[in-house]
Amino acid sequence: MHVFNTIQAPAVCLGDDIDTDLIIAGRYLRTKDAQIWADHIFEDLDTTLHARLNGCIIVAGKNFGCGSSREQAAVSIQLAGVQAIVARSFSRIFFRNALNLAIPLFEVPDITCHDGDTITCSLETGKVTVQDESKNTMTYQAQPLSERMLEIISMGGLLPYIEKRMSFKAL
């Protein structure tokens, strides 16, 4: 019932417990200008990261997006051009925020990967393939998303999903 394109992009690898303060610092939050968040993304973690994010897939360790509920963290990742996020695990508020923005998410508890490896992933199958420089490949099965989560992502996020729900209720 769901049709998703396969995503293929180079990996940018991050460690464990990347908190939302590290994704976008509190001092940049108080604005409506979302570009500011994309411009300062990961500034307190690694100032070189920003330039490498466009067109990449983030591959993170466990507990990605822990800490503050700030949705600006997920918005900044999307605006920076990140195609998908693969992580050993996600913090649940970040997970919901990213899902609501229709960012493809893959939870793969045992993934190993290096910067620049080619990642191929599909929401339809939940398969995540890592291909290294020597063309060795390893395929993982991501934790399944619920029907609801897939529906929200396939519709383009929570806003279109709610619009549909509201129009049904109005009938």
Added chain:
Amino acid sequence: MGTLSEQILGAEAGTYIDRQVDRMYVHDGTGIQTKLVWDRLGGKGVKAPYRVYVIFDHNTPANTSEVATLQRELRNFCKQQQFHFSDAGGGICHQYMAEGHVAPGEIIVGADSHSCTLGAFGAFATGVGATDMAGLWALGETWFRVPESIGFHLHGSFSRGAEAKDLALWYVSTLGMDGATYQALEFVGEGCAGLSMTERMTLTNMAIEAGGKTGLFYADHVTETYMAQYGTHCKHQQPQDPIYTREFDVVLDDIVPLLAVPHRVDSVVPVHKYADTELDQVFIGTCTNGRYEDLLRAAEILKGETVSVRTIIAPASRRTYQQALQAGVIDSFIDAGCILVPPGCAACLGTHQGVLGKGEVGLSTANRNFKNRMGVDASYFLSSVTTAAVSAICGVITDPLEVL
């Protein structure tokens, strides 16, 4: 049926459900982001405005003209929508809600990660982001995955120098920063009866620091007595043969004063390991430790003394402030040389009222010591109120067991 989360949500752990939410709240930071999303939705017809709360606490009073302009927009929107509204100075959102806007058995969602605090009242309370909150404004309901639960069986009572915050730091370090991800923490056992609502809120507040969806206490006579002052009816709750994924027996008497060291909340050691570390700032307040009982405990230590380091104190709410004023607690702080700032989040989020500078070392009663959070290239430790107060007098990290 089962754990308190299962009882309130009415379904077994692991199932996905839709539930109407009894109360939903945002603060000035997440509120403006929620309104942005709401406007994109077309901005018509909040489902249940009488269940929506907007509480200004993060940057209050506004610290820049841009922030003031955003707050003005949100304030006007609240009036137009007839939301419950607490302006700058009213206090931290979780504490404001705790003052008569919560009841056992309710489902409460806040656009702030520490919304889990309200689980202290036997409510199912958890945090979401702006888009989820805009969806709640529109529909009045959202989806949940009923969490599995980790059980903490509490026995005995705290001994000299240790308090609820030390237990909170202990469980975060025991579970790790992701040890409770997608799960709820439940505090049960005969040790709960001796814990005040303030202590319970300190414990549930930090569930998120272990990745937890919420932290819960079953409503009992302590909850009932607290609720009575706000005229809220309180039905007692009981565990019903809950099944926990993990269980811990905790003897409160064995808990000692602890510190979370930079830059992880789960890097926890006994205070004496860092004794004599020079401090540039001590901060007492926040949704973890800024309540009246916390301030009273700090004042009992600071009374008649003089702090030897910059010490900032932020009451959690206006009511807290008034209680402290009436009890002479504020006089003790001022006499000791402390700086009082308005009720709210204050220095916790590193944007005003006590931002740390490069190379500075702080000690805070807050819940997060992430890198750069309270100031770029600064480092800070987390502790109990008691440890913070004795350290403020000495100007260096001080183990309460050495001086009390």
